Amino acid sequence: MSDILLEFKNIAKYFPGVRALEDVSFTLRKGEVITLAGENGAGKSTLLGILGGSLAPNRGTITVEGVVRSEYSPRTALAEGIRIARQEPAIVPQLTVEQNLLLGKTAAERREAAPAVDGALADVAAMGFPLNRRTKLARLSPAQRHALTIARAFAYRPKIVALDEPTTSMLEHNVAAVLNRVREMAAERGVGIIYVSHRMPEVMTVSDHVVVLRDGRVAYETPIAETSTEEIVRRMVGRELLGFHRQHPVKPDAPIVFTATGITRPGSDERVDIAVRAGEVVGIAGLVGSGRTEFLRAIVRADPGCGGTITIGGETAHVHNPNGSRNAGIAFIPEDRKHQGLALQMPAYANIALTAAPDLVGPGPFISINRQVAVSSELATSLALKPANVKLRARQYSGGNQQKVVIAKWLRRDSRVFLFDEPTKGVDVGGKAEIYGLIDQLAAQGNAVVVVSSDLPEIISLSDRALVMRNGHFISEHVGDDINEHSLVASAMGIAKEAS
Amino acid sequence: MSNQAVDRPPRKVHINFQTLGIFAAAAVIFVVFGVLNSNFLTLNNLRDVAVSACVNALIGVGMTFVIITGGIDLSVGSTASLVGIVSADLMVKHGLSPILGLLTGLVVGFLAGAFNGLLITFAKLPPFIATLGTMSVYQGLAYVVTNGTPVYNVPQNFVLMLNSYIGGVPIAVVIVLVVAVLAWVLLRRTVFGQNVIATGGSEETAWLSGVRVNRVKILVYGISGTLAALGGLVVVARISAAQSEAGSPYLLTAIASAVIGGANLSGGEGRIAGTLVGALILGALTNGLVLLNVASFYEQIVTGLVVLIAVAIDQGSKGWPMLNGARRGRKKKDTPADDATLVGAQTTGE
Numbered sequence: 001m002s003d004i005l006l007e008f009k010n011i012a013k014y015f016p017g018v019r020a021l022e023d024v025s026f027t028l029r030k031g032e033v034i035t036l037a038g039e040n041g042a043g044k045s046t047l048l049g050i051l052g053g054s055l056a057p058n059r060g061t062i063t064v065e066g067v068v069r070s071e072y073s074p075r076t077a078l079a080e081g082i083r084i085a086r087q088e089p090a091i092v093p094q095l096t097v098e099q100n101l102l103l104g105k106t107a108a109e110r111r112e113a114a115p116a117v118d119g120a121l122a123d124v125a126a127m128g129f130p131l132n133r134r135t136k137l138a139r140l141s142p143a144q145r146h147a148l149t150i151a152r153a154f155a156y157r158p159k160i161v162a163l164d165e166p167t168t169s170m171l172e173h174n175v176a177a178v179l180n181r182v183r184e185m186a187a188e189r190g191v192g193i194i195y196v197s198h199r200m201p202e203v204m205t206v207s208d209h210v211v212v213l214r215d216g217r218v219a220y221e222t223p224i225a226e227t228s229t230e231e232i233v234r235r236m237v238g239r240e241l242l243g244f245h246r247q248h249p250v251k252p253d254a255p256i257v258f259t260a261t262g263i264t265r266p267g268s269d270e271r272v273d274i275a276v277r278a279g280e281v282v283g284i285a286g287l288v289g290s291g292r293t294e295f296l297r298a299i300v301r302a303d304p305g306c307g308g309t310i311t312i313g314g315e316t317a318h319v320h321n322p323n324g325s326r327n328a329g330i331a332f333i334p335e336d337r338k339h340q341g342l343a344l345q346m347p348a349y350a351n352i353a354l355t356a357a358p359d360l361v362g363p364g365p366f367i368s369i370n371r372q373v374a375v376s377s378e379l380a381t382s383l384a385l386k387p388a389n390v391k392l393r394a395r396q397y398s399g400g401n402q403q404k405v406v407i408a409k410w411l412r413r414d415s416r417v418f419l420f421d422e423p424t425k426g427v428d429v430g431g432k433a434e435i436y437g438l439i440d441q442l443a444a445q446g447n448a449v450v451v452v453s454s455d456l457p458e459i460i461s462l463s464d465r466a467l468v469m470r471n472g473h474f475i476s477e478h479v480g481d482d483i484n485e486h487s488l489v490a491s492a493m494g495i496a497k498e499a500s
Numbered sequence: 501m502s503n504q505a506v507d508r509p510p511r512k513v514h515i516n517f518q519t520l521g522i523f524a525a526a527a528v529i530f531v532v533f534g535v536l537n538s539n540f541l542t543l544n545n546l547r548d549v550a551v552s553a554c555v556n557a558l559i560g561v562g563m564t565f566v567i568i569t570g571g572i573d574l575s576v577g578s579t580a581s582l583v584g585i586v587s588a589d590l591m592v593k594h595g596l597s598p599i600l601g602l603l604t605g606l607v608v609g610f611l612a613g614a615f616n617g618l619l620i621t622f623a624k625l626p627p628f629i630a631t632l633g634t635m636s637v638y639q640g641l642a643y644v645v646t647n648g649t650p651v652y653n654v655p656q657n658f659v660l661m662l663n664s665y666i667g668g669v670p671i672a673v674v675i676v677l678v679v680a681v682l683a684w685v686l687l688r689r690t691v692f693g694q695n696v697i698a699t700g701g702s703e704e705t706a707w708l709s710g711v712r713v714n715r716v717k718i719l720v721y722g723i724s725g726t727l728a729a730l731g732g733l734v735v736v737a738r739i740s741a742a743q744s745e746a747g748s749p750y751l752l753t754a755i756a757s758a759v760i761g762g763a764n765l766s767g768g769e770g771r772i773a774g775t776l777v778g779a780l781i782l783g784a785l786t787n788g789l790v791l792l793n794v795a796s797f798y799e800q801i802v803t804g805l806v807v808l809i810a811v812a813i814d815q816g817s818k819g820w821p822m823l824n825g826a827r828r829g830r831k832k833k834d835t836p837a838d839d840a841t842l843v844g845a846q847t848t849g850e
Binding site: 323325326327332341342343351353361365366367369 | 700704
């Protein structure tokens with residue numbers, strides 16, 4: 001058939017001791033959008049690596065427009081018209097928007113590239129990010145960089161485009177624009193698109209076809225019209241996954257155990273307050289850049305020049321830096337676990353010991369590796385850490401398990417306040433459910449929990465109470481049935497009521 | 501780190517090929533020189549090699565701490581010179597006792613290092629710039645103290661303290677071994693050491709975990725300064741005199757010792773034992789090439805090449821698990837599925 005663009009045939013890829021892919025076959029047609037789904041570690045990134053030519057398969061072939069690929073290199077893939085927009089954008093922060101769009105072009109090619117650059121800039125604007133072509137990338141937010149990466153993938157008349165978690169850092173209306181663009185490219189220009197995402201609503205909207213990878217094999221393949229979210233998720237994890245509901249909602253008479261009053265940060269006049277009851281989970285929603293992360297960081301005094309008063313259990317806590325915040329009983333699980341939550345080169349147990357819980361350090365200035373391993377192993381068991389061997393380095397765990405290690409750092413410290421920033425970013429479905437269960441348990445133990453998230457379903461299923469932040473302050477408070485997507489989004493975008 | 505008390509039945513033997521590689525390289529170098537010159541592997545000569553490696557080893561151990569935090573200390577050579585001059589001057593012209601001369605020197609070294617730490621933490625200067633500046637400042641101070649003239653006739657007891665033999669074993673070698681053991685304990689068996697490694701791996705992570713990273717860094721540079729001082733004092737004892745530039749040759753060789761030993765300049769990794777072997781390799785090269793009557797100019801070339809080869813092998817060994825064409829050398833640390841060690845544990849779940 002002539003409309004077949006791309007054919008994976010019996011692809012297998014091994015890393016020493018790891019079977020990353022085995023016998024993966026499927027085809028992509030002109031104008032078709034295929035969602036590649038699967039948990040972290042299922043083999044999606046490896047398959048994209050092979051498609052992009054940066055990895056060569058151990059067995060199997062890739063056929064592009066009827067031609068079997070003979071050599072695996074990024075250059076070959078580019079020549080075949082394949083573009084990949086990666087999860088972590090491949091961009092040069094020191095260069096401008098325009099220079100990034102022209103990256104890798106020769107001087108001659110650059111002269112002809114003007115329309116492509118204009119088109120890409122228009123694309124980015126259509127996704128809700130009007131960018132100046134002379135702005136340096138270092139000054140853009142992660143969402144803006146993602147948008148640019150996507151636009152760049154579409155800019156030079158590609159035949160096949162792979163988008164790896166393109167919307168992770170984006171909000172609903174940007175996402176909608178991205179999905180529109182994807183559909184448009186497929187329908188109008190016949191581009192074949194491979195779409196990788198954990199966000200099921202997107203998958204259902206954008207794709208014609210879904211291929212589920214599990215443990216490196218194709219576990220499920222079907223037209224999207226013939227399946228459902230539940231079915232796809234079930235095939236990804238290989239078991240039923242129910243929607244998450246809090247087992248232990250906050251008790252109506254629970255006392256306030258944590259307050260942060262008049263929290264300020266440099267460069268802003270806003271003074272922000274929050275009060276959390278024992279056993280309560282407060283969700284904080286809001287657009288990217290609304291100041292949610294900065295608010296949490298100001299509470300633990302992660303950056304210089306922050307101010308405000310903090311009480312825990314009715315007593316004023318003297319917090320001047322993260323060390324004081326830690327000793328006062330505040331646990332902070334930051335947004336970027338690889339750079340803020342973990343020292344990736346250290347073993348899990350050493351990461352867990354970093355918060356210097358009494359069980360894990362001593363006597364005196366000394367440590368006992370055996371005890372650190374033993375205590376960490378207990379934590380690993382209670383958190384169902386996989387692999388359970390805490391001597392592995394932090395970088396050897398998948399996203400969800402890395403997050404468990406970050407959380408474990410705070411569990412032996414008598415922390416009474418837990419601040420989570422995007423707790424399940426980049427975590428697969430199974431991992432999410434486990435982390436939600438853990439947050440529920442922490443609340444059930446009488447702790448005060450705050451969860452910042454861009455994932456609205458996450459806010460909705462976790463929160464006893466939800467706050468929406470906009471331009472650095474809370475503009476609305478939602479409880480009960482008022483915690484719903486429509487109400488939160490409307491508030492975050494400043495469309496509807498300006499309550500409380 | 502030993503692997504005892506693991507209750508998994510098929511006990512996996514962890515071999516660190518990186519460290520092993522350094523030991524193997526050292527062994528090869530020793531054997532080659534031994535074959536080429538029958539005098540090389542004699543007890544006397546090996547003792548000379550060990551002695552000549554001492555100063556590099558001492559300064560290199562301090563440097564290893566600094567490199568593990570992701571920093572660099574360019575001022576160690578100047579610190580060694582300054583401390584040598586100051587201590588010798590105090591002992592010779594002001595009658596300070598050798599033991600006090602030694603202790604004063606170590607304190608001066610610590611302060612010089614801690615000052616680097618203050619520049620790096622509170623003035624937020626990059627380590628390279630901060631220590632580039634103090635390298636010049638400390639060297640200048642070393643000239644100023646005695647107007648650039650050497651201090652001769654260092655007290656005999658001071659020389660005996662740092663440059664004599666106990667039952668045929670050079671005291672400097674004993675000092676290095678004691679320092680190395682203490683340094684290993686500090687790095688691998690204390691909270692401070694764990695904080696040093698974490699700070700080098702991800703400073704932000706350490707900071708948000710409540711580690712007082714400024715304090716960690718100031719202490720680490722203080723340790724580097726102290727060991728540079730000790731190195732400088734060993735040099736003084738060895739030649740019974742202090743010269744204003746006696747320490748400067750040791751800057752690059754100390755860095756080289758640490759790097760040959762596996763310290764990663766981007767932080768988070770480094771080994772005390774590796775640094776000792778690195779210093780020993782450099783000592784053996786110098787000594788062996790002299791025995792072979794190779795002109796001393798070539799010695800520099802060989803030393804430089806050894807550093808380059810060591811680092812290249814180190815990079816290569818990190819790349820071995822994914823030796824498959826285009827992927828080599830690409831940044832891929834963060835993808836768990838690619839890491840060989842994960843496998844055993846992962847497959848057990850199936």
